[in-house]
Amino acid sequence: MTETAPALDVDRVLAALEAVLMVADEPVPVAGLAAAVGLPVEEAEALLSELAADYRGERGGRPRGFELRDVGGGWRVYSSPVHADVVGAFVLDGQTARLTQAALETLAIVAYRQPISRGRIAAVRGVSVDGVVRTLLSRGLVEEAGHDDAGGATLYRTSRYFLERFGLRSLEELPPLAPYLPEADALLDLDGVAS
Amino acid sequence: MTETAPALDVDRVLAALEAVLMVADEPVPVAGLAAAVGLPVEEAEALLSELAADYRGERGGRPRGFELRDVGGGWRVYSSPVHADVVGAFVLDGQTARLTQAALETLAIVAYRQPISRGRIAAVRGVSVDGVVRTLLSRGLVEEAGHDDAGGATLYRTSRYFLERFGLRSLEELPPLAPYLPEADALLDLDGVAS
């Protein structure tokens, strides 16, 4: 903790760190967090450790259902393993071993148009695909492939596991699209579609 | 809060709810949360409200950087708007894409007149709305709602995602349209003016 700062300021900085960490999908490097809240890296690191201890119930409050962990390269909030059984049952509820039609269609688009952003996929499918992409990510069929040069949107590609599951040695073994299309040149011009 | 349960049990259930909320990627209906932690719906609801108050800093602790909100048909964790600037620096997503005036007007008409066909929306706006409706569909803000009995035209309604994005628990929370409409008297009085 910073010793000179008044309590209110520390509270505010702690809350700002929590806000970022709670909605970040990837571990956030401490340097970035420090810069965002205007603190030296060491102080930010100390505050992050404070938060982690707070969530574990070591600062007077009850143990939380979430944890803040330094996973090498950054900090991320996870669901607490103490409640893994409850969470596991919740996650499994309503889950099926099969991919939905929407998921298969999205997977097909990623396979043939990779790397591609969620916005582009949504433009092709005509519906929001955030949930579906997340499913494909958790299922390991697609993975991130850097960022779009223009807007910085995350790009996705199919994974090695995808190839494995579809019995392909490489993407080149994907069947050509042409025979399945009404006309080869009738393909949507993806560049013309809003992302 | 359940009054009979020992504090430790309540703490454990609160933490279990938190743990489940950490893995949710859409608003979770209270029934689903209640089932996950094995509580009646009313008790689960009370505990969720407790958590929300706790995060707001109304239970003795500091205000957190995150909020628990009941919108769009369920409960979900959000970053606190107080720290929007800091969060915005880290989390890039489609949320910031603005809706055009045309899209907002069309969305308003769908929201208040649903289910409604494109033709009837166009009649209110005075211009064709095909493109705008397509945009709203692709953003997931409106969805199809069957067909008109008479002409068979596709009908549209707002989605649960619409409720969530606009921070509404239900359509009833939309501000009433009546104050925006002139009094019936004013309409009747039209004959007396502009002559």
Next chain:
Amino acid sequence: MATSPERVAPGPPAGGRAAFEVSLDNFSGPFDLLLSLIAKHRLDVTEIALAQVTDEFIAHIHAAGEWDLSQASEFLVVAATLLDLKAARLLPTPTVEEAEDLELLEARDLLFARLLQYRAFKQVAAHLEDRLEEQTRSRPRSVRLEPHLAALLPELVISIGPERLAGLAAAALSPKPPPPGVDVGHLHAPVVSVREQASVLVERLRGARAATFRALTADADGVPVVVARFLALLELFREGAVAFEQAGPLGDLTVLWTGAEHGGVAVDDDYDDGAGPAEPVDGPSDEGRTEEDA
């Protein structure tokens, strides 16, 4: 067209508008434009002095130059109503009982009612926008399932092969059919070409020298073809290629070939969609013009 600086332009800049809309400066429809003109003159919608805004409304439409009529028809309806009302005010109206006046009053009330309705939604849309703006300051937690939880999920059963995947991709990437809506195809491009029907008639009449209209249309597939052949005959008559004989009213119409034995006959294609000068019509061309709605 230029945007005059004093114009009240509601909403975001024109860049935010999608291309499908009537691009009339920044206005997303006739009501939008009308409301902004009313606001500019600080008029109350219910007491709108129409003459003050009619000219400007018409000027805006005029300035728009070419636009897609199917999109712009509402602008024209509003403009026509405004003009009617303005004209009615300029002319002395001795009695209000006349049917025309009542129609005008109804048209005005309808316009006001629609304008007021639109204004209500526009205002409530502004409210929604504020709300959205406010909500955008919070972001939902939406993270990938942690590996130990993802591991709990049942092993995926993937029941399709690469070929089916290609089929799905092809279907998704192919241009979508236009959304179900009003098919305006029938409003454009005559389904039956008068010029084509003229070709058919020229060939038959050159062979037969004379034929009744009944005989010439006996094989017509539907009323449009009959109409097209009738129009074609009028064109041929104008060119002096045919003459008509009719014994009496409602009697059989006999068509006589009076044109040249060979060569083309100019048939103006006023009726057809294609622009350009009249082209000579031969017998059925060897190019096999079969398209009906080119």
